[in-house]
Amino acid sequence: ITAGGEKREMSRVLLALVLVCVLLSCTLIDSSLAAKKKDKKKAAAAAAADQQAEETAESNNNNNHHFVRGAAPESVSLYAAAGKKNAEFKCLDGSATIPGWAVNDGFCDCGDGSDEPGTSACSNGKYYCTNEGHKGQFITSSKVNDGVCDCCDGSDEYSGVITCANTCQELGSAHQEEEVKARRWQEQGWAAKVAYMKEGCAVIKEAQEL
Numbered sequence: 718i719t720a721g722g723e724k725r726e727m728s729r730v731l732l733a734l735v736l737v738c739v740l741l742s743c744t745l746i747d748s749s750l751a752a753k754k755k756d757k758k759k760a761a762a763a764a765a766a767d768q769q770a771e772e773t774a775e776s777n778n779n780n781n782h783h784f785v786r787g788a789a790p791e792s793v794s795l796y797a798a799a800g801k802k803n804a805e806f807k808c809l810d811g812s813a814t815i816p817g818w819a820v821n822d823g824f825c826d827c828g829d830g831s832d833e834p835g836t837s838a839c840s841n842g843k844y845y846c847t848n849e850g851h852k853g854q855f856i857t858s859s860k861v862n863d864g865v866c867d868c869c870d871g872s873d874e875y876s877g878v879i880t881c882a883n884t885c886q887e888l889g890s891a892h893q894e895e896e897v898k899a900r901r902w903q904e905q906g907w908a909a910k911v912a913y914m915k916e917g918c919a920v921i922k923e924a925q926e927l
Contacts (some may be wrong), residue, residue, distance in 0.1 A: 786821060786835030786875070789845040789853070796820060796834075808832060818910070830858065837861040846872055851889035 799806035808827030830839030842858030846868030871881025
């Protein structure tokens with residue numbers, strides 16, 4: 718093989734490699750864009766689901782569902798008998814059936830602690846903090862009326878021994894700001910990544926045309 722032939726062969730190999738790089742880079746960009754669109758669709762679906770949940774909760778409130786201290790919104794309907802003399806409450810684990818007035822009476826009757834969502838009577842119980850303006854959360858029942866403010870709305874300390882300031886709005890606003898910042902950084906990082914990839918594709922194409 719002559720020197721000229723070797724040079725042409727190397728040029729063909731280099732050209733093939735350049736084409737492969739171009740195809741891979743452009744494919745990666747397309748895949749990344751598709752993934753981003755998919756993430757946006759998921760975010761939109763999640764937002765729609767949250768909106769529907771809020772509307773359902775509001776509808777439930779409008780229907781005057783029985784309020785039970787410490788019970789999560791999605792389980793309030795299970796406590797329809799709570800506080801009623803002529804009704805029976807069935808423990809959520811099915812372990813027992815007790816009078817409605819025995820719910821949140823300070824005595825643990827159910828094996829799962831479901832009859833005492835708003836007191837510290839059951840060691841395995843959970844208290845739901847509504848935390849309007851921020852995120853709802855569960856805390857262990859042992860933290861109810863223990864003299865420490867665990868819920869940002871202060872609802873866990875209803876005995877009056879201490880007074881808890883409601884900080885949910887402040888925490889909610891701060892959380893939203895952090896989420897906005899995080900999304901902004903992600904978008905900026907993505908834009909920089911795409912710009913670098915496009916620049917790389919342009920350099921490769923220029924090299925191919927030489």
